[in-house]
Amino acid sequence: MRWTMPSDRVPEAWYNVVPDLPEPLQPPLHPGTREPVTPDLLTPLFPMALIGQEVSQENYIDIPGEVLDILRLWRPTPLVRARRLEQALQTPARIYYKDESVSPAGSHKPNTAVPQAFYNHAEGVRRLTTETGAGQWGSALAYACSLFGIECKVYMVRASYLQKPYRRVMIETWGGEVVASPVDEPEHPGSLGTAITDAVRDAGAREDSHYSLGSVLNHVLLHQTVIGQEAKEQLQMAGEERPDIVIGCCGGGSNLGGLSLPFVTDSRVELLAAEPSSCPTLTGGKFDYDFGDSAGVTPLLAMYTLGHEFVPPAIHAGGLRYHGDAPIICDLVKAGRMRAVAYPQTKVFDAAVQFARTQGPIPAPETAHAIRAAIDEAVRCREEGRERVILFGYSGHGLLDLQAYDDYLAGRLGEE
Amino acid sequence: MRWTMPSDRVPEAWYNVVPDLPEPLQPPLHPGTREPVTPDLLTPLFPMALIGQEVSQENYIDIPGEVLDILRLWRPTPLVRARRLEQALQTPARIYYKDESVSPAGSHKPNTAVPQAFYNHAEGVRRLTTETGAGQWGSALAYACSLFGIECKVYMVRASYLQKPYRRVMIETWGGEVVASPVDEPEHPGSLGTAITDAVRDAGAREDSHYSLGSVLNHVLLHQTVIGQEAKEQLQMAGEERPDIVIGCCGGGSNLGGLSLPFVTDSRVELLAAEPSSCPTLTGGKFDYDFGDSAGVTPLLAMYTLGHEFVPPAIHAGGLRYHGDAPIICDLVKAGRMRAVAYPQTKVFDAAVQFARTQGPIPAPETAHAIRAAIDEAVRCREEGRERVILFGYSGHGLLDLQAYDDYLAGRLGEE
Numbered sequence: 001m002r003w004t005m006p007s008d009r010v011p012e013a014w015y016n017v018v019p020d021l022p023e024p025l026q027p028p029l030h031p032g033t034r035e036p037v038t039p040d041l042l043t044p045l046f047p048m049a050l051i052g053q054e055v056s057q058e059n060y061i062d063i064p065g066e067v068l069d070i071l072r073l074w075r076p077t078p079l080v081r082a083r084r085l086e087q088a089l090q091t092p093a094r095i096y097y098k099d100e101s102v103s104p105a106g107s108h109k110p111n112t113a114v115p116q117a118f119y120n121h122a123e124g125v126r127r128l129t130t131e132t133g134a135g136q137w138g139s140a141l142a143y144a145c146s147l148f149g150i151e152c153k154v155y156m157v158r159a160s161y162l163q164k165p166y167r168r169v170m171i172e173t174w175g176g177e178v179v180a181s182p183v184d185e186p187e188h189p190g191s192l193g194t195a196i197t198d199a200v201r202d203a204g205a206r207e208d209s210h211y212s213l214g215s216v217l218n219h220v221l222l223h224q225t226v227i228g229q230e231a232k233e234q235l236q237m238a239g240e241e242r243p244d245i246v247i248g249c250c251g252g253g254s255n256l257g258g259l260s261l262p263f264v265t266d267s268r269v270e271l272l273a274a275e276p277s278s279c280p281t282l283t284g285g286k287f288d289y290d291f292g293d294s295a296g297v298t299p300l301l302a303m304y305t306l307g308h309e310f311v312p313p314a315i316h317a318g319g320l321r322y323h324g325d326a327p328i329i330c331d332l333v334k335a336g337r338m339r340a341v342a343y344p345q346t347k348v349f350d351a352a353v354q355f356a357r358t359q360g361p362i363p364a365p366e367t368a369h370a371i372r373a374a375i376d377e378a379v380r381c382r383e384e385g386r387e388r389v390i391l392f393g394y395s396g397h398g399l400l401d402l403q404a405y406d407d408y409l410a411g412r413l414g415e416e
Numbered sequence: 417m418r419w420t421m422p423s424d425r426v427p428e429a430w431y432n433v434v435p436d437l438p439e440p441l442q443p444p445l446h447p448g449t450r451e452p453v454t455p456d457l458l459t460p461l462f463p464m465a466l467i468g469q470e471v472s473q474e475n476y477i478d479i480p481g482e483v484l485d486i487l488r489l490w491r492p493t494p495l496v497r498a499r500r501l502e503q504a505l506q507t508p509a510r511i512y513y514k515d516e517s518v519s520p521a522g523s524h525k526p527n528t529a530v531p532q533a534f535y536n537h538a539e540g541v542r543r544l545t546t547e548t549g550a551g552q553w554g555s556a557l558a559y560a561c562s563l564f565g566i567e568c569k570v571y572m573v574r575a576s577y578l579q580k581p582y583r584r585v586m587i588e589t590w591g592g593e594v595v596a597s598p599v600d601e602p603e604h605p606g607s608l609g610t611a612i613t614d615a616v617r618d619a620g621a622r623e624d625s626h627y628s629l630g631s632v633l634n635h636v637l638l639h640q641t642v643i644g645q646e647a648k649e650q651l652q653m654a655g656e657e658r659p660d661i662v663i664g665c666c667g668g669g670s671n672l673g674g675l676s677l678p679f680v681t682d683s684r685v686e687l688l689a690a691e692p693s694s695c696p697t698l699t700g701g702k703f704d705y706d707f708g709d710s711a712g713v714t715p716l717l718a719m720y721t722l723g724h725e726f727v728p729p730a731i732h733a734g735g736l737r738y739h740g741d742a743p744i745i746c747d748l749v750k751a752g753r754m755r756a757v758a759y760p761q762t763k764v765f766d767a768a769v770q771f772a773r774t775q776g777p778i779p780a781p782e783t784a785h786a787i788r789a790a791i792d793e794a795v796r797c798r799e800e801g802r803e804r805v806i807l808f809g810y811s812g813h814g815l816l817d818l819q820a821y822d823d824y825l826a827g828r829l830g831e832e
Contacts, residue, residue, distance in 0.1 A: 003422070006419070006420065073496070073776060143776055147500075173821045357589075360489055399522065403582075
């Protein structure tokens with residue numbers, strides 16, 4: 001069963017969790033002085049509207065009409081009850097997922113790409129730069145820029161640029177420009193860190209350009225809260241008072257935050273982050289100030305981190321290969337309001353294929369981390385005879401990750 | 417704007433156009449005797465329920481509850497108003513599309529794959545064989561078979577098997593088996609004709625197996641009529657009395673039939689088929705009895721045909737490379753109830769990219785034929801100052817066809 005809602009039921013305000021956090025957020029620090037960052041450091045990179053959202057203490061921030069008109073092209077996204085998966089698991093739990101894969105770019109990323117492009121366009125910016133790993137974020141921003149007629153330049157990690165050409169083609173189909181990063185070291189395979197450095201330097205050097213980030217920052221998680229707000233309403237349509245547990249995969253934290261933050265103030269709802277055991281930021285990192293990139297050009301953020309020079313193995317869930325996590329997510333974990341769990345890659349693909357063979361859709365490798373956690377929780381419910389309501393985020397489809405499935409089915413996946 | 421409907425609004429009966437056709441359908445003929453086919457020729461290949469539907473004169477046929485439960489995993493599909501495309505075209509026309517790309521396999525194909533697997537399973541068949549070109553149909557049938565726990569063997573045109581591995585991976589992810597066709601000539605690139613021959617021979621030789629076809633036959637078009645029935649209701653939700661013109665791309669005719677057949681009896685609604693000019697069955701073929709495959713093992717069908725030995729060029733819209741068309745569609749064209757138009761490949765991709773850059777989604781090359789026709793119609797409306805309502809079928813996404821977009825953007829597409 002699926003619960004859809006008409007276009008006019010897209011939430012008209014974003015929910016800002018910051019005033020509701022268990023502990024106050026620690027401010028970002030200047031990379032040189034280690035003093036709290038002032039807006040003038042950010043204005044060469046971000047429009048004023050987004051800087052304002054980054055530090056806002058208001059609980060709700062109105063979504064501009066032009067942004068709503070675009071979100072309504074695919075939102076509200078469906079809430080689906082995974083009844084066939086429940087039956088296969090013989091669980092008394094009821095499993096629901098919120099399907100963000102229906103957006104044009106195939107993930108939750110356009111939820112923030114569209115308002116970011118809108119605010120930049122509104123403040124006269126004619127060009128955005130960004131980085132992308134496997135290409136999910138780069139394609140979402142290229143799509144958003146095409147809607148406002150602004151240029152988009154994407155610095156793509158060279159290894160992905162060479163091995164995964166199809167996200168590059170998506171970006172170009174929407175009119176964006178893609179180059180391999182690092183731009184000045186053509187033999188270097190690149191990393192998210194080098195690509196951030198390239199994109200920030202490009203935007204900093206040009207008057208007509210700003211920089212755009214697809215996760216981690218407060219305003220990005222803010223934009224994603226349409227997901228959880230819709231899910232709350234749809235669960236009630238399905239006859240559920242609330243979920244007992246909300247699960248999301250966590251790379252930088254934007255999809256997890258989008259789904260779970262609207263449930264933070266309801267202490268009866270458990271929150272769970274699922275991450276790869278090869279990049280175990282929340283389960284294996286330490287809470288400290290660290291840089292957002294590997295070169296140390298960005299402000300320092302208070303977060304769980306594996307160290308900004310940590311290079312995770314090349315797992316297929318490229319979107320989860322980040323040394324840190326969103327400060328908002330880290331705050332919740334540190335305060336004990338959110339729990340985290342880590343999984344090795346093969347266990348994740350076991351879950352992905354079980355999901356595909358019962359429900360149908362083929363999930364992104366990132367999303368499959370949330371599915372793994374949901375299945376484990378449902379099995380626990382069976383063992384304990386508990387009728388819990390499980391809600392997980394279906395953050396994206398795996399149609400551009402089929403090489404990973406081929407590797408898994410042929411037994412070529414490493415154990416990391 | 418999008419119009420969605422709750423799961424319980426999936427139509428509960430298929431609409432059978434056969435009794436409403438302008439001219440009675442001519443019966444299929446036995447390939448040897450050229451006498452009308454009797455059911456005993458078909459029982460080794462198809463279950464009785466589908467043979468009954470193939471020759472039914474009833475106007476409505478109930479959809480079994482188990483099939484409805486599965487269709488409701490993604491149906492009703494959204495109806496979308498392409499307002500941003502209208503604005504780009506500066507047309508007074510209102511353009512709507514019915515989005516079948518949201519199914520697990522990414523196209524309309526599961527609408528018939530699911531009931532075909534269901535009826536075979538219900539009659540004790542444990543294994544289905546089929547052919548596939550680029551892989552759309554093979555992946556849909558593998559998905560449907562996974563739902564009923566029956567085996568699926570797909571004979572895939574060798575050229576596609578070697579050049580387009582990702583649809584093969586989808587089939588395998590759903591537990592299906594794929595082999596390259598022709599099986600006994602490993603150097604032969606294969607064609608839809610050779611693959612049909614392989615699949616029919618396999619099913620005919622095994623007691624536990626039946627054969628399944630994804631287009632052309634009456635029962636396939638019947639199953640697809642959920643598309644048009646839903647669209648009719650959603651257009652009324654959108655405040656439109658009816659469409660002035662309904663447009664679909666046409667390869668074998670199942671997507672076009674599914675959308676347009678429920679409008680056949682309303683003579684105020686114009687019907688339009690869009691096909692490739694390199695395989696111009698309806699616009700360049702002759703109406704005659706011809707075989708469904710290239711080897712001449714299937715019954716003869718009364719249809720427009722380019723000759724069963726016709727080999728179309730390797731255009732990217734693999735799903736439209738068929739020498740014939742569904743007898744129902746051909747009947748409508750012959751009687752003047754439906755019109756057809758043909759487009760060269762580059763014009764089709766011009767439309768696809770214009771659509772992607774205004775609306776967002778990246779369409780399948782097949783689907784882009786319908787978009788080309790819809791844009792041309794909308795431009796005509798602008799030139800003539802007419803406010804028409806255009807409805808077209810968005811039969812599938814192009815996420816497994818990005819190589820085609822790369823070729824187009826790089827200027828590598830031929831003019832055929």
